Amino acid sequence: MDLVRDLLDKKVVDRHGRDMGRVDRLILESGEHSAPRVVAFQIGPDALAARVAPWCGRLASGLQRLFKVDEGRPVRIELADVLSIDADVKVDVAFGETATATIERALRRWVGSLPFSS
């Protein structure tokens, strides 16, 4: 597998087909005598920002703390929870059970309060 082409920046969907974000950063593990291998990936603005530049990552983390949406972030998905990797990366979790839904839920409070929101 080409990690950059086939995994990084790919769409992530939960077990129900709901959009969860994208593979924003890969977590590799390497032993003394073994080649690095992917053990997990992260989803979230702080993970993505850290890929762009370390200071961006720190800024994104700071903003998340400021707006109190930092609990459970960045979201880490273990490779063992990946059901399939083809056009999308399908994972065996539910969108609402992870911190990927935190910002959506927070914004839904104001969006949902407006008339005709449903």
Add this chain to the structure above:
Amino acid sequence: MGPVIAPDERMGEPWCAIIAALLCVLTTACNRLDHELQQHREKFESLAASAEFIGDAWLSGSTSGTYTATALSQTFLLVEKERARLASTPDALIDRRGAELSDSAEALARTIASLLDDVRGVDAPAVRQRLAAVPFAPPKRYGRNR
């Protein structure tokens, strides 16, 4: 043995270069001033033609008083902007052509302001009279376009 160059001839060469350079700079500056004045003139001619067209359209009943007032106000603002740009170049105002341009532009602004007043007062004869004397208005030629 080649020609002997007299000391004063030798001393004259740098002066020729300096004079030539000065002439170049002056010519460039003049050309730039000519170009700027031409641009200002074209703008004022355009705004004068616009005012004329707007007035003619109102007289023929093609446009409402509301639009005519809006358009004349906007044209007036554009004339004032262009006048301010002309006035911000002292060289242009010192130049005889620039000074004449500035005077004509002021007359244009007054004419448009008066036109606006006449349109608001629904005074068609006054509008007709002012349109006959709009400064900068080019001769009407609505021939075939290329």
Add this chain to the structure above:
Amino acid sequence: MGAIVDLVLGVVTSIGGFVEVGSISTAAQAGSEFGYQLIWAIAIATAMLALLTEMSGRLAAVSRRTVAAAVRERFGIHFQLVPLTAELVIDTLLITAEIGGAAIAIKLLTNVGFEWWLAPLALLTWLLLWLSGFAVIEYGLGLLGLVTLAFVISAWQLHPDVSDIGRSFLPTTPHHHYTRYAFLAVSIVGATISPYLLNFFSSGAIEEKLTESELWVNTTTAYMGMCFGGVVSMGVLVTSAMVLQPRHILVDSYEQAALMFVPVFGHYAIPLFAAALGIGCFGAAVELTVNIGYTFSQVFNWTWGANKPRRDCARFVTAFTFVLLMALGVALMGFDPLRLTMLSVALTVVIMPIVVLPFLVLMNDKKYVKDHTSGVIANGVLAALTIVGGILAVVVVPLEMFGG
């Protein structure tokens, strides 16, 4: 039958949605200053736009990915950040210019300063996006936009010399103001090939669930719709050339541009021009705004869709609301809408190479388009467009300074 209806609607709304503040202002200025001489720029830009929109629709139909999503996946976030940031800035300025254009259209009819209409128009834009599904946004506004056919009718009624117009499809050198001519040619390209249209077209293909078997609908809509839309732009230029240029009127304001309708439409001239300008600009403002929501949602994979309940796509709604508020803030600073329009189209040209370049890769990647890869001619044209786009991106800033 459904496909035929989709095709007709697609073509008709492409015509109605083609002309907006950028194309009206550039074509009007071009006509008043250079007669028919810049028709070739509209023709070439329209052909390029048709090619790119067809590719956008094809990419979406086959890969089920919009342009923004495909660029993120194929090129990564480091590349994506550049067009994403540029589009955010430019689209905000464009929304400002479009709302400004619509506000001036109302000012033409009421004589109430255009500044007073900015906030109500921004609110109307938001309400339309809040309450309407994709069909209303795309087809409703597109059908209303057919009022812009008034430019074509006007040009026709003025009886232009068709052979003169025909000759103008080939580039010629101007007799005066070479820098200005070059600037307007480049601006026409920038006004026509708006990057937002490409992602909007591909998002529309996803919203309408366009499939591989309906690619012929996509191709026909892209080419016919854009080409007929280009004819409307040419109508603006020809009308301006025949009415304003002989009178030596240079278009420095929309109030002057409106005069182009007077000879043909008489006392309907100003209401018709105001309707064409207003609806064209408002429609573009709505599309630009929703497209920002689409772009951010697709790059970060948030739930998105104009047909989804708004509470189910809160980040999508927040994104376009935030950008609309930013655009309103810029508009209320009092910039001249015509100047802002010309600045926006110049900036569009600057980012054109990075918008066009990904198509060269994506449309030849079978992972995305399967067997529907681009042919040699399309690839050649795209490569040429990328190179020319790069040259234009370099020259547009000096041209704006000296000819703008």
